[in-house]
Amino acid sequence: MTDTLAWDAYAGQRPERRPVNGRGETTWFNWTQHADHGPGAELLALPDRGSVLDLGCGKGGNAAHLATVGHHTAGVDISPRQLDAARTRWGHLGRLTLHQANALDYLEEPGPDFDAVYSVYGAMWFTEPATLLAVIRSRLRPGGVLAFSQRPPVEGCYGCQASYIPHADDEDPFVVRRWDYEPTVWTHLLYESGFTKVAAQVLPPPLGKRRTGTLLVEARV
Template sequence: MTDTAIAWDTYSRQRPERRPTNARGETTWFNWTQYADHGPGAELLEAPAGGRILDLGCGKGGNAAHLAALGHCAVGVDVSPKQLAAARERWGQTAGLELHQADAVSFLREDQEGFAAVYSVYGAVWFTDPALLLPAIRERLRPGGWLAFSQRPPVEGCYGCQASYIPRGADEDPLVVKRWDYEPDGWERLLKEHGFTDVTAEVLAAPPGKRTTGTLIVQARA
């Protein structure tokens, strides 16, 4: 197992399971932010009915399962065996859902079918070098398809490749993974440089009564 897979397996053990239902009583739903019952839904993808949609860094599969429940062909990719095991346990019988263990760039380079939309929720777009990932996404997005992703806004002055620390036991050093942080205009510039159009990037404020940290949400068309 790669060091990256070990890191995300460790992270998986620290994450709570998705609730059985959300505030509206739905058993599947789409969530772009770190807050429950907050923010937009799958409509940001503007995917055609039955379209093939790729989740880069699908984790435990809740967002991809929702898209499958809507009738899309939802493809989830993650490097973590434990994340995928949890996804298969809960969502494995969902029609239209595919789950694959792979890193994002390798999967995109090997895919032969293409996608109506690609997305990442605090996932692989945040934790993969955009110089490698964005061209691979652009190559596999069908004309007019949308890339959308969300992540935590950057710390002021800390841009580009940064370190994220995943804690382990009390007597163990944390595991380290790389992430890529940019202000909204930085993501806009990068996406346009790689051939994307109609780029928007903005920070959605946290819901009232929560911490002040919002969610950076980015959309771009192939």
């Protein structure tokens, strides 16, 4: 229950996705925290009409893009408030299904396998990696892709960390756990979990931006 309340509070602090991006597109895929920056959905290497899972889909912008271009897309999020926003904007898309659940609970239930699983600043950041990676691998089809992005770790602050989500001026913030690792550690964890062709890097921010870059990780089964 605490995690649900925390992520509902977070949802209320997040802006809606823009109506169009810098290229005038109404849907698009974005791995980074910077607008119109970085690679797109090609990293998922999806076949035509592929099946893909978004862990921590939030308000659904990335999942909606994949559904719009023809992929069968499932989005999972623990926050009812996030999913209400996603259904309001994207509920008309026939290839998009949205599920309110903890990521691990959803993956451990019987269900279809996927051509790709991804997380953009989502459940991969906020779930114990060894457990989550094993379950993801069990739900990926041969040759399937896992890809995720999150902030790079702060130097010297590695492993399980406290992440604070404010929710009222006169109340203590919610506290959730996140896992911060350098690219070399993510690479090791993925190989240990049976993944192959692992690539982990920190994408620099756009030119002229002083904010941090984006950790981007890809792997196959």
